[in-house]
Amino acid sequence: MDLKKKLEYYRKTTAGNFSRQEQKSAPRVPASVKAIAEHFKAKILPYPVPVLEISMTEDKEFEGESVKLNRLSKNQFTEPILLEDCLFFDLETTGLSGGTGTYPFLLGFGYFEGEQFKVVQYFLPDFGRDYYAFKEIQPLLEKKKILVSFNGKSYDFPLLKTRAILNRFEVDLECFEHLDLLHLSRRVWKDSQESCDLGSIEREQLNLQRSGDISSSLIPTAYLRFIQTGLIHEMISAIQHNQIDIFSLKKILFRLAEINEKPEVVSDLKALLRLANLAFELEDFEYFLRIEQRLEALQPEGAKEIRLLKSFFLKKRKEWTSACQLWETLVPHREYSFLALEELAKAYEHVFRDHQKALEYAQRALKIYQIMEQLNPYQVNSEWKMAFLRRFNRLKNKLT
Numbered sequence: 001m002d003l004k005k006k007l008e009y010y011r012k013t014t015a016g017n018f019s020r021q022e023q024k025s026a027p028r029v030p031a032s033v034k035a036i037a038e039h040f041k042a043k044i045l046p047y048p049v050p051v052l053e054i055s056m057t058e059d060k061e062f063e064g065e066s067v068k069l070n071r072l073s074k075n076q077f078t079e080p081i082l083l084e085d086c087l088f089f090d091l092e093t094t095g096l097s098g099g100t101g102t103y104p105f106l107l108g109f110g111y112f113e114g115e116q117f118k119v120v121q122y123f124l125p126d127f128g129r130d131y132y133a134f135k136e137i138q139p140l141l142e143k144k145k146i147l148v149s150f151n152g153k154s155y156d157f158p159l160l161k162t163r164a165i166l167n168r169f170e171v172d173l174e175c176f177e178h179l180d181l182l183h184l185s186r187r188v189w190k191d192s193q194e195s196c197d198l199g200s201i202e203r204e205q206l207n208l209q210r211s212g213d214i215s216s217s218l219i220p221t222a223y224l225r226f227i228q229t230g231l232i233h234e235m236i237s238a239i240q241h242n243q244i245d246i247f248s249l250k251k252i253l254f255r256l257a258e259i260n261e262k263p264e265v266v267s268d269l270k271a272l273l274r275l276a277n278l279a280f281e282l283e284d285f286e287y288f289l290r291i292e293q294r295l296e297a298l299q300p301e302g303a304k305e306i307r308l309l310k311s312f313f314l315k316k317r318k319e320w321t322s323a324c325q326l327w328e329t330l331v332p333h334r335e336y337s338f339l340a341l342e343e344l345a346k347a348y349e350h351v352f353r354d355h356q357k358a359l360e361y362a363q364r365a366l367k368i369y370q371i372m373e374q375l376n377p378y379q380v381n382s383e384w385k386m387a388f389l390r391r392f393n394r395l396k397n398k399l400t
Contacts, residue, residue, distance in 0.1 A: 032230035033125045039236055042123070047132045052123040056243055057116045061250070067257035071282060072184045081179070083112045086253075087144040090245045091156045092219050092238055094127070102159060105223050106239060107133045109140065110246040119246045123239060126227070131167040141171045150198050150249055151182040181252050187278055188259060191270040198248060206251050214241050263291045269298060276309055288313060304333055311343070320351050331364075338384050341365040345391055355398050362392040 029037075029050045037044050042054040066080035088110035095102045107130065108121040120140075122133035149156050161173050186196050193204050202208040214222065214237040222234035258265055259275070266272050272295050279288035292310060295303050307326050314323035324347055330340040341361050349358035365388045 030125065030230065032226070032232050035232050036123065036125075036235060036239070039232070040239065045132065045136070047129075049124075049126055049129050049132070051129065051132045051136075052121075052125070053136065054121040054123060054239060054243075055118065057113075057118045058247060060112060060115045060117050062254050067253065067260075069179070069184065069257055069260050071278065071284060071287060072187055072256055072260045073179070074187075074278075074282065077177070077179070081146060085145040086148050086179075087111050087141065087146070088148045088246050088249045089152065089156065089160070090149065090242055090249070091159060092223070092242050093159065094223060095220050103127050104130050104133075104159060104163060106242050107137065108242040108246050109137060110250060111140065111144065117247070117250050119243055121239060121242060123235075130163050134164060134167050134169045138169070138171055141173075144176070146177045146179055147173075148179045148181065148249055148253065150185075150245070150252070151180065153178055153180040153183075179253075181249060181256065184256050185252065188256070188266075188271050188274060189268075191274055192268050198245060201252060202248055205255060206248070208248065208251075210244060212237070213244070214238055216241070263287065264294050266294065267298065269295065269303065272298075273303070273305055276306055280309055280313055283316070285313060285317065304330065304336060308336060308339075311340075315343070315347075320347055323347070337368060338365055338388075341368075342384075342387070342391075345388075345395075349391075349395065355395050359392065359395040359399065362388050362395060366392060 029044055033044070033050050033052065036042065037052050040052070040054045042052040045051040045053055060083075062083075065084070066082050068080050069077050070079075090108045091104045092106035092108075093102050093104045103124075105124045105127075106121060107124075108119060110117060110119045112118075122136060124130060124133060147157065157173070157178060163169075164171070164173055182196065185201055189196055189201065189205060193200050199210065202210070214234065218234075219238045219241065222238055225231065226235045263272065263275055266275065272291055276288055276291045276295075279285070279291060288310070292306055295306050308330060311323045311326035311330070314320075314326065324344060327340040327344050327347075330336040331344075341364055345358045345361040345365075347358075348354045348361065366385070369385050369388070
């Protein structure tokens with residue numbers, strides 16, 4: 001094919017430049033694409049190249065029109081999130097590196113429609129045809145305000161934005177709020193499971209098991225193989241994988257919203273401790289106390305970590321007497337002894353102005369160090385020891 005013919009070919013197939021006659025004409029649909037459409041009962045959209053629109057719905061599974069995520073989002077969303085404003089999305093692409101050389105070939109979106117949650121996917125059986133998918137989703141995007149994804153801030157959204165720009169897409173994606181559920185999930189479950197990937201959260205937090213699912217890392221290669229061979233079984237698996245991903249986003253959103261309001265539903269001690277640290281960071285004492293009650297119910301002897309955190313919470317609130325009572329209970333525990341004694345010495349020196357009591361706490365710490373040095377001098381933290389010596393000498397000088 002000479003250069004003139006190549007230019008003529010690309011002129012006809014480039015998005016936005018095809019004639020009205022071409023828009024109205026039915027695309028030539030390969031048998032493999034027809035087979036996928038038949039499997040999913042999908043629509044074949046009337047573009048110069050075939051684009052499949054695949055739809056599926058399930059129950060909303062939630063009573064109410066909004067969810068609260070003010071705590072878990074660290075006040076990114078201080079007001080309730082209206083479900084009708086949310087558009088869930090997940091992309092399957094030709095590579096995992098991103099950039100202009102990576103194309104989305106499956107664009108999946110989910111949204112609430114009455115008492116149903118609807119997932120609509122656009123499957124592109126050829127490279128660089130996402131312009132047609134953008135034409136279809138533009139009316140949907142214009143009705144929404146919040147994008148919901150899982151790790152979308154790092155990968156899906158930048159790619160979606162890049163492809164929108166290259167395709168001269170008119171909707172400004174930067175105007176959307178973006179709720180990335182991976183970040184919220186890590187704030188709750190990071191210490192509770194080896195990984196916070198979507199599959200792990202499904203198994204360990206939602207009690208969902210995928211059967212015969214294709215791995216995300218294999219999907220780009222599977223797409224290339226589909227283009228070369230026309231074999232559809234891997235593409236069917238990839239489309240089903242994308243569907244499950246989006247339905248799972250809805251379930252994770254509702255689970256996180258429940259935890260945001262009711263820490264009592266959590267039974268995992270490590271997750272509760274992460275929530276307690278989050279409450280401390282947000283200075284949400286009421287939520288912290290509810291977490292403490294839940295921990296005490298699960299672990300009657302009490303978690304030392306929550307007592308330490310509560311003592312610093314009380315210190316921040318200037319409730320010094322209650323804070324000192326907690327530090328006293330932590331002194332017998334070796335891992336917290338010196339920290340508790342230091343806080344007690346500081347409180348009695350600077351807040352209560354009881355220098356004699358502060359000196360006694362410094363002496364107790366130094367005696368513990370003396371015993372530790374006799375047992376194993378290599379385990380002694382010299383910085384702690386020197387700090388207590390300086391405090392002891394300063395207090396002794398004040399008293400004399």
